[in-house]
Amino acid sequence: MDTVPARNSRPPLAQAALGVRVLVQDGRGRILLGRHHSGTWELPGGKVDPTHESIAAAAVRELREETGLEAAAHEVRVFAMLHDAVHGINRVTMAALVAVEDGTARVTEPHLISTWQWIRPEDLPAPLFDPSAQIIAAWRPDLGIAHPPVHRLDIATGSARSAGGAEDPDTTQAQPYIP
Template sequence: MSTETAEATGPLPRPSRNTRPPTAQAALGVGVIVADERGRVLLGRHHSGTWELPGGKVDPTHESVAAAAVRELREETGLVVDESAVDVFAMVHDVIGGINRISMGALVHLGSGVPEVTEPHLISAWRWTAPEELPATLFDPSAQILAAWRPDLEVPHPPAHVLRISGRPDGPAAGG
């Protein structure tokens, strides 16, 4: 048996530790606070009865959090913003059913636009709401993101770890 034959039929090398996917233990999403010129935020009425921010999962296709925010906002409301207008301001972390849930808080200031119900099987209506008048029936991740954005509102929410990742909680459009 030649050396070449032995090498060709030997065991295949194991993938590098850097290329093997980790065991799934987390879910990554983004919640988008859309603020209008009057300071109101956009909330959607889910068929389950809760109110929620536009948002959803970050695609596992090398999509950035800001790109996911733009995509989810467009898919769910028909509103179009540029990725550069998105301020990712916080990471909120909690655990549900043994899975780490990581929700990124993103803020967009919108000068104009009318949200549409583009996913009627999920959301029945979109409404602009003053931050001081948030409904009590908020979707937990939305409540956590709103509380990270404006702690002064004292939004009731399940416990979560918050890591602020932006120096300006009101985003790039605030204050000029």
């Protein structure tokens, strides 16, 4: 009898990058943007660790690593999934929102970011890093931010159970996007 390898044991071909960008809003309605050495302004964020990390946990880690600001995973609201392609690789960026009453962001990666600034959404600097522009536009479409085309799936955070039966605050339900 021939042995057929189990489909579930074979890894899929890598064809996508998964990341998260954190839209941090203070008590005065401002958002936190960092000035990258390349000249673009961007939200904190980065890659999701594929071995053990939820989207909310990645948002908290990236926020702490890049700005020194602290948040808990249950304070993160994942509100959209954005999908585009860069150089033939699917880029999936999860949009997360964290509210802080106030805070001083520190430059913890001076080789990448020269400054962090709290900015009113109506006074956004240019140019914005494309994924950051896409996320800010998903959050506040009324701002009329120009950005490269992106597919958008709005997400409503819900309390659900993971496969192991425990409540998973990072589980989300897809909601239709109605322009």
